[in-house]
Amino acid sequence: MNDYNPFPQDLSSLHDKISDNPFKNYTIRDYQEIGKKYDLFLSEASVAYQKGKSVLHNISLFLKPGEILGLIGGSGAGKSTCMRVMTGQIKPPQLTHGFAVTAGYRAVRDNLKLIHQIGYVPQLEYLSLYEQFSALDNCLFFGRNYCISKKQILKRAREILGILGFENEELLNKPVKYLSGGERKRVSIAVGLINTPKVLFLDEPTTGLDPHLRIGVLNFLLKINKEFNTTMVIVSHDLEIADYCTKVAILNFGELAGFGKPKDLVESLPSHGKMLNIHLKSYNSRIHLRKIKEIAGIRYVLNAGRNQIKLFSDEIENLNLIISQLREIGLEIEHFSLDQAVFLEYFRIKGKHIEGV
Ligand SMILES: Nc1ncnc2c1ncn2[C@@H]1O[C@H](COP(=O)(O)OP(=O)(O)O)[C@@H](O)[C@H]1O
Ligand SMILES: [Mg+2]
Structure with missing residues (x-):
């Protein structure tokens, strides 16, 4: 069902290199060329967690710096798996075909470098944030993983949380357990941004929030995107995210049913x-x-x-x-x-x- 051009034209010379085993045919220089042009480049990725049981089939997606991708699909469609490939968490033999270049680095092979260039906002913040810590302390705690000084982290945390609407000291210093659902989500987004990532991955950031809070979170993400030119991948089953994305990808049972600008997709009807x-x-x-x-x-x-x-x-x-x-x-x-x-x-x-x- 892939009725779109699976490879960007500006890299068409590289396309010819793809054959049965893309792991072998690309050189480091090729990946560098891809990484210079694209913040996210997923090429013909297929995944089988168990041998013979493919859950992702031949997915190709690409984003230029500053773009926002909406990865849309029902439960079990393969959205999180797709994101795990992009962030280097799935490797051969589970990754049965294809590769990802994310934030300039080859996923899996260059994970140590890649990890510093990406941020991740998990679906369930109550599992990832420290409830008894404040917004600032959570940022400080997670920021320490990136070898950034305390002073720098706090400066950055205040800047991001400010953009995310945390305007007063009380809110910045209140334990997360006393914050509302929308506020917690924003703390989680701030933590994901603490290392100034090139690409921010968000797994279902709007799921479970009331409609007005969903729109609120999406508007805050747009503000971040404008302020820092952060490339984003937003996983969701809410269609309203399409209005906020430069590109959308629709996953159906592990297959890509459509990928492109929302307007172009509509015009392909x-x-x-x-x-x-x-x-x-x-x-x-x-x-x-x-x-x-x-x-x-x-x-x-x-x-x-x-x-x-x-x-x-x-x-x-x-x-x-x-x-x-x-x-x-x-x-x-x-x-x-x-x-x-x-x-x-x-x-x-x-x-x-x-x-x-
Ligand atoms: N670690 C795993 N081991 C085995 N199967 C998995 C694993 N993670 C996900 N799956 C299966 O892969 C398919 C896609 O899952 P997932 O990527 O989590 O979908 P989504 O995020 O769209 O809900 C599902 O059928 C799921 O059961
Ligand atoms: Mg998921």
Whole structure:
């Protein structure tokens, strides 16, 4: 299902080198060239935790400095595994094919260098933050792992926490256990940023937060991205993150169902994403769906609430023909409009196996 160009054009000369064993065919210089252009470069990665049981198949993704990737997929789709490959935590034989270059370094082989250039915000901060420590003390504790002086860490921690909305001394010095869910998440983000990483990985940073807090966290991430040009990988099953990302990747059972700019993905739909939005007098998918799909050119039909459908066709410009064919199969049309699809519709078509859609 990889219907996108799997390799960036500016490195096309390197592409020819990929063969059955990419571990052998690249030179250190090649990886350096990749690392100079891309903050994240995942090439044809496949993972099997147990022999023969592949959970990630042939995933290629790339991000330039300052980009934000939304890695979207249902539970068990392989999002965390993908992130583990990018951060060098999965190596052969579990990594059965492919490689990652992250923040300028080859994952696994150059992990000691790589680790200083990345930050990680885990899904469950209650397992990673020290609850009895304050926001500042957590930053200090974790910052010490990077051989940075206490003074430098505190300066950096105050700067980041300031951007993240920790404006007063009380909040900075209160034990984390007394903070709200959204505040804790922001402390966890500050800890992930304490070593000034080039690339920040966030595993489900918005899961479990109330809608307004989710938007709040995403807005804070955008602020950080603007301030420090931090490249980000945000794992999520919330579609709203697409609005905050320069690129999105959709994982379906370990396969990449789509990768690119949200707008480009939408425009890859039939007729560049122009869809017919139809309100019907009555609609029963059991009776009508099959007949609608038989109409020439119709590619996708989405249910969109009570008696409303959205049609994608290769021949959307033949509006009148489609409408008359719908009438022929017994549908009474109340009104319709020709609209541009948004990412949600793209996702409903391509990410079929994700729950809740
Ligand atoms: N350490 C592991 N050992 C064996 N199987 C694993 C391990 N981690 C994840 N898996 C399996 O790999 C698949 C993908 O998991 P994961 O990457 O955690 O998905 P996601 O983060 O999208 O929920 C799942 O089927 C999961 O059960
Ligand atoms: Mg996960």
